[in-house]
Amino acid sequence: MEEPETRFRSGGVGLKQGEMGFGLGLDEIHCLIAVPPETGNSSYSFTALPELPPSQAVELLVKEDFTNEPIATQFFPTNASLIDHAAKFSVFAPTDTSMESTTIMSALGSRKAEMVKQEPLDSNSWPNSSSPAFSNQSLNPTKRKHRDKQLKESNKKNKKPGANEAVVSSDEKLPYVHVRARRGQATDSHSLAERARREKINARMKLLQNLVPGCNKISGTALVLDEIINHVQSLQRQVEFLSMSLASVDTRVDFNLDCLLATESGTSIENSNPGLFVTPIWHDNQMSFIRQHQHQQPLQFDHVQHQPSWGREEDAVENFVATENSPSSYGSPSNSASRHLSHLKMEL
Amino acid sequence: MSMLRNERMRSNSAMKRREFFIKWMKGLGIYTNFKKNMTILYWKNAIKSSADVAIASTGTSSTNWNRALMMAIARNGDRAAKIMVKIVSGQKVQSRKANTIIFSKKILRKSRLRFAKKEVARYSSSYRYNSVAIERRISMLKRIIPGGEMIVNEVRLMEETLDYIASLQVQVDVMRSFVDLVEVDKF
Numbered sequence: 356m357e358e359p360e361t362r363f364r365s366g367g368v369g370l371k372q373g374e375m376g377f378g379l380g381l382d383e384i385h386c387l388i389a390v391p392p393e394t395g396n397s398s399y400s401f402t403a404l405p406e407l408p409p410s411q412a413v414e415l416l417v418k419e420d421f422t423n424e425p426i427a428t429q430f431f432p433t434n435a436s437l438i439d440h441a442a443k444f445s446v447f448a449p450t451d452t453s454m455e456s457t458t459i460m461s462a463l464g465s466r467k468a469e470m471v472k473q474e475p476l477d478s479n480s481w482p483n484s485s486s487p488a489f490s491n492q493s494l495n496p497t498k499r500k501h502r503d504k505q506l507k508e509s510n511k512k513n514k515k516p517g518a519n520e521a522v523v524s525s526d527e528k529l530p531y532v533h534v535r536a537r538r539g540q541a542t543d544s545h546s547l548a549e550r551a552r553r554e555k556i557n558a559r560m561k562l563l564q565n566l567v568p569g570c571n572k573i574s575g576t577a578l579v580l581d582e583i584i585n586h587v588q589s590l591q592r593q594v595e596f597l598s599m600s601l602a603s604v605d606t607r608v609d610f611n612l613d614c615l616l617a618t619e620s621g622t623s624i625e626n627s628n629p630g631l632f633v634t635p636i637w638h639d640n641q642m643s644f645i646r647q648h649q650h651q652q653p654l655q656f657d658h659v660q661h662q663p664s665w666g667r668e669e670d671a672v673e674n675f676v677a678t679e680n681s682p683s684s685y686g687s688p689s690n691s692a693s694r695h696l697s698h699l700k701m702e703l
Numbered sequence: 704m705s706m707l708r709n710e711r712m713r714s715n716s717a718m719k720r721r722e723f724f725i726k727w728m729k730g731l732g733i734y735t736n737f738k739k740n741m742t743i744l745y746w747k748n749a750i751k752s753s754a755d756v757a758i759a760s761t762g763t764s765s766t767n768w769n770r771a772l773m774m775a776i777a778r779n780g781d782r783a784a785k786i787m788v789k790i791v792s793g794q795k796v797q798s799r800k801a802n803t804i805i806f807s808k809k810i811l812r813k814s815r816l817r818f819a820k821k822e823v824a825r826y827s828s829s830y831r832y833n834s835v836a837i838e839r840r841i842s843m844l845k846r847i848i849p850g851g852e853m854i855v856n857e858v859r860l861m862e863e864t865l866d867y868i869a870s871l872q873v874q875v876d877v878m879r880s881f882v883d884l885v886e887v888d889k890f
Contacts, residue, residue, distance in 0.1 A: 552858065559861035566868055580840040583864060587847050590871040597878040598754060602747035604885055 719762055720877050726757035727877070730791045737783040752776050752784055753791070758874040760792035766866045767859075771850020808852050 541547075564570040564579055567586045573579050730753030734741075741749065756776055759769040777788040845851035845860065848867050854860045 555858050556861060559858060559865065563861060563865055563868075566865060577834070577836045577840060580837065580844065583868075584840060584844055584847060587844075587864065587868060587871065590868070590875055591847070593875045594751065594754065594871070594878065597875065597882055598751040599747045600882055601750050601878070601885065602743050604882070 716873065719873055723754075723757050723761045723873060724877050724881070726761060726791050727754050730754075730757055730787045733787045733790060734783055737786070749783070752780060753787060754874055754878060756788050756791050758870050760794075761870070761873075764866065766863050767854060768849045768851070768863055768867050771853075775849060812852060 560576065560579060563583055564573075567583050570579055570582045573582060731750065734746075734749040734753065738745070755772055759772045773788055773792055773794070777785050780788070841857065841860065844864060845854065848860075848863055851860060851863065854863060
């Protein structure tokens with residue numbers, strides 16, 4: 356069934372997007388159709404579409420012909436930590452000279468390995484120089500799958516038309532992945548596709564394991580999924596709880612956003628004169644915006660409690676916004692709180 | 704090299720937090736301008752919806768849960784909610800499409816349940832060494848993530864959860880620190 360999110364690509368539609376640089380008269384070159392950035396889906400084609408590679412692609416095996424054009428960050432645009440993790444998870448397995456087996460580079464956001472199949476003639480050079488490799492290969496234009504067979508198998512199966520395709524695709528963007536079959540594993544298109552798919556899923560799972568705390572030690576997909584579900588549910592419940600507590604603290608909040616936006620510079624402005632800013636409109640006197648610093652100065656808060664002052668609120672908000680630039684300092688200001696408190700005292 | 708990356712990460716997440724906070728406050732301001740006397744429950748709903756829309760529209764995204772979340776809020780909310788969604792996210796939410804998507808979700812779910820047993824194909828495109836347990840968890844995950852039920856692809860689902868968890872984390876962090884800022888001293 357066709358889902359709106361996926362497209363089943365079939366047929367021999369291929370755009371020749373780049374030239375190969377091999378110059379061997381390869382008629383049926385499967386060029387990759389660049390995935391438009393908005394869709395970003397992995398299709399159901401047999402090639403394993405890597406998701407969008409950021410510029411920190413792990414490109415050990417990419418040849419010079421391929422232009423490494425980073426596709427704009429799509430999936431994890433702002434969380435560079437994920438990319439970090441992704442980079443860690445890329446698996447390199449340079450082949451040994453016998454070219455027995457290679458592992459598939461599976462890293463989210465990194466360009467997957469393009470291991471160009473080398474012909475038996477060209478044994479020990481790494482894919483980057485595999486240009487003469489494709490002279491003997493028969494390319495099936497209808498199938499877009501790019502598979503690299505093993506040495507032994509390719510020798511045998513070379514005669515079979517359409518069975519092996521080791522197609523090099525040079526392209527600007529690389530939505531397709533060249534997957535090398537491992538030794539002793541089935542090499543028909545279905546299982547290869549599934550294996551590539553599974554690798555991708557496992558890579559994502561690893562990233563998820565890193566993101567969810569306490570998931571590193573768990574092995575087994577089902578339990579990891581349990582943890583992920585628990586984590587998501589707990590985060591959602593926290594949002595509910597926090598919004599409820601916020602609602603109970605103040606019934607109405609009228610912020611004057613100018614004063615917020617005035618702190619765009621990000622410096623801590625809590626010492627400045629509150630008269631410089633537009634006073635916010637406070638609706639209630641229920642709000643006391645005190646930065647609680649429980650360990651250090653609990654007693655000073657007693658007489659400060661229910662006296663809202665405009666300046667204090669501004670200071671608190673500015674302090675808050677300013678400290679947002681250093682996300683590590685949430686809720687535990689050291690100097691700013693003391694200065695804040697001194698400011699409070701002066702006002703009373 | 705890793706130092707640069709750490710700094711980049713920190714500034715990135717700081718920008719995200721700031722953007723979320725500003726959008727959230729904007730949404731809250733819209734609500735307060737719209738309604739004069741709100742019950743606590745309504746206000747809590749307003750806070751939550753504003754936060755959701757803010758986090759859904761923060762950061763460029765090609766994920767699906769953003770749109771699904773915003774559409775759900777715009778669809779189930781009252782007039783203030785619709786206006787808020789439109790303003791904060793900057794996108795016009797097409798309610799007609801949202802309705803059809805909601806309806807077709809149910810149909811899809813039912814049909815998928817029915818056909819799930821018939822799909823025995825070993826080489827179907829979504830083949831995985833799945834036991835029933837994993838399937839159950841995946842379906843549960845789909846239910847939790849906004850707009851998840853439309854996603855057939857498991858890889859896509861994983862990416863959505865990744866992005867969703869990261870954004871939820873940002874949202875919870877900012878909200879919690881704001882609560883810390885604004886709380887009444889009980890003593």
